[in-house]
Amino acid sequence: MPHMIFTGLEDYKARGTQATPYFTMTYYNEFAQSKDMVLIRGDVVLPGKLSDSEAKWLLEITQTFYLNDVRYKLVERFNKQTHDFEFKDVLQALDMPNL
Numbered sequence: 001m002p003h004m005i006f007t008g009l010e011d012y013k014a015r016g017t018q019a020t021p022y023f024t025m026t027y028y029n030e031f032a033q034s035k036d037m038v039l040i041r042g043d044v045v046l047p048g049k050l051s052d053s054e055a056k057w058l059l060e061i062t063q064t065f066y067l068n069d070v071r072y073k074l075v076e077r078f079n080k081q082t083h084d085f086e087f088k089d090v091l092q093a094l095d096m097p098n099l
Contacts, residue, residue, distance in 0.1 A: 002027040022050045
């Protein structure tokens with residue numbers, strides 16, 4: 001079953017793959033073929049770092065990166081060309097100011 005793990009940017013910079021998860025998403029694709037539907041479960045792991053409403057926003061925004069061809073290129077770059085990935089490009093795609 002596919003899943004995603006989210007952590008804070010600063011935690012990721014400091015600890016890399018050992019960073020503590022803030023939020024996880026699990027995809028249940030058992031109905032993908034028969035009903036054209038995938039169920040998603042999101043779990044906040046560290047409520048002190050991420051509220052339920054922030055987790056909901058994160059889940060919804062994440063979906064837009066997988067359902068939009070232009071945004072998906074950023075996902076591919078993050079996964080396949082890590083050295084070329086810039087977080088500011090994600091912020092720009094979301095029309096958010098740079099940190």
